[in-house]
Amino acid sequence: MDLTSPSKATHEDRRGRLISYGCIGIITILVVSILYFIASRGLATFFQDHVDLWQFISGTQWNPSVLDKAGHPQVGALPMITTSFMVTLLSAIVATPFAIAAALFMTEIAPQRGSKILQPVMELLVGIPSVVYGFIGLTVIVPIIRTLFGGTGVGILAGTSVLFVMILPTVTSLSVDALNAVPSHLRSASLALGATRWQTIYKVILRAATPRLLTAIIFGMARAFGEALAVQMVIGNAVLMPHGLVSATSTLTSQLTTQIGNTVMGTLPNNALWSLALILLLMSLVFNLLIRFIGKRGRFNP
Template identity: 65%
Template sequence: MDPIKNKIQNSSRETRQDLLGKILSYSCILLIVLVVLSIFFFVASKGIATFTVDHGNFWTFLTGKTWNPIVNNAKGQPEIGALPMIVGSFGVTILAALFATPFAIGTALYMTELASKRGERLLQSVVELLVGIPSVVYGFIGLSVIVPFVRNHFGGSGYGILSGSFVLFVMILPTITSMTVDSLRSVPRFYKEASLALGATKWQTIYKVILRSATSGILTAIIFGMARAFGEALAVQMVIGNAAVMPKNLLSSASTLTSILTMGIGNTVMGTVGNNALWSLALVLLLMSLLFNILVRLIGRKGRM
C-alpha cells in the first residue's frame, strides 16, 4: 500500500503545483492587461480633455496647421493644430524606411545565402552593435556630420526632414535587417532545393522563390522599423530643427510628434490648455502605434493564409 500512497501523494503535490503555476501565470497576464488598459485610459483621458473646453474637435486638431497652444492669438483663443507634427513624423518615417529597406534586404540576403560562417558572424556582430548604440549618440553624430553634409551639398540650414531621415535610416536598419534574416531563414529549405533542381540559377532562386516566400515577413520587418522610427524622439529632435510649422520641403526645419512632446511637456502646468494639447499629441502617437501593430497582425495573418 505504501507505493500506492506515495503515488497518490506525489500526484496530489503535482496537482497543487500545476494549480499554483496556473494562478501565477494568469495573474501575470491579468496584470499586463491592466497596465496596458491603464496606459490607454490615462493617455486618452488626458488627450480628450483638450476638446472639452471649446477648443475645437479632434478633426480640427488633426487638420489644423498652426501650433500655438500657450500664447493667445488676436482672437483670444489658443491654436492647437497638429498637422505640421504629423506630416513631419510621417515624412521622416517613410523616408527612413525607403532608405533602409534596400540595404536591410541586401544585407539579410548576403548573411543567409552568400556569406560564409565567418562573414555571417561578423555582420551579425555589426548589426547587434548598431542596436546597442544609444539614441543620443546617433543624434550627436547627426548633428556633427549629417547636418553639415546636408547643408553643404543640398542647401538650407541642414536641419530638416532629410537630416532626420538619414539618422533614422541608420537607427532602424538593424531592426529591419534582423527581422528580414529571420524571415529568410524560415523559408522551407525544399523550396530552394526544388528551384535549383528545376534548373534555376542561384539569383533566380533568390528572387523568384526565397524573396517571394518571405514577403510577409519582410513587410512585417518594414512595419516594425517604421514604428521604431515613428516613436523616436531624442535623435530626431537634435537634427530636425523643431519648428512647429508646415514643412515646405525636405530641407526646411520641421518637427515631429515626439520632438514637440519632449520639448514641451516639462514646461507646461498640468491641466492647462498647453499641457492638454501635448497629451492630445501623445494620444495621436499612441493611436499610430496601435495602427502599426494592427498592420503587423494583418500582414502576419495574410502570410499564414
C-alpha cells in the same frame, strides 16, 4: 499511501499557473491604465477645452497659449503629423534595400561569413543609445547637409539619415528570420528545375517571404515613428510645415519631449500635448494591426 491527495507536482503546477495568471493580470492592468490615462488626457482637449477636432488635425499654427483672430487656440498639429510620416516613410524606404541585401547575404549567399561579419555589426548598432545617434547626427550629418544643400542643415533629411541607421538592425534581423522561414524544399525545387541562385532568390525566395518582409519593414517604421531623442537633436524643433528636406520642422515626439516639461497639468497647452501622445498611441495600434494582418496572410501552408 493516500492516492487521493494531490501530488507535489500538482501543487507546483497550480502554483506556476497562479503566478502566470497573476503576471498576465498585472500586465493587463498596466496596459489598460496607460491607455486610459493617455486617452483621458488627450481627449480633454476636445471635450474640456472645446477644441475642434478638424482644426486640431488640419491646422498649421501651433501656439496653444495664444488665441487666433476668431478666439480659438492655435493647436494645429498638421506640421508635426506630416513631418512624422515623412521621416518615417523616407527612413523605411532608404533602409529597406540595405536591410534586405544584408539579410540575403547572411542567409543565401554567404551564411557563415555573413553571420560572422554582419551579426556583430547589427548587435553593435542596436546597443548604441539614441542620444549617441543624435549627437553624431548633430556633429557629422548636419554639417555635411549644410555644406551640400545650404541652410542650417537640420530638417527631414538629417532626421531620415539618423533614423535610417537606427532602424537598419531591426529590419535586417527580422528580414533574416523571414528568409530563414522560407521552406527549404522551395529552394531545392527551383534549383532542380535549372534556375540559377539569383533566379531562385529573386523569383522564389523573395516572393515567398514578401509578407514577412513587409512585417519587418512595418516594425522598422513603428520604431522610427516613435523615436524621440535622436530626431529631436537634428530636426530643428520648429513647428512649421516642411517646405523641403532641409527646412527646420518638428515631429510629434520631438514636440512632446521639448514642451511637456514647460506646461502645467490640466491646462490647454498640456492637454494639447497629450493629444499628440494620443495620436502616437493610435498610430502604434495601427502598426500592430497591420503586422497582425500581414502576418496572418503570410503564413506558409505545408
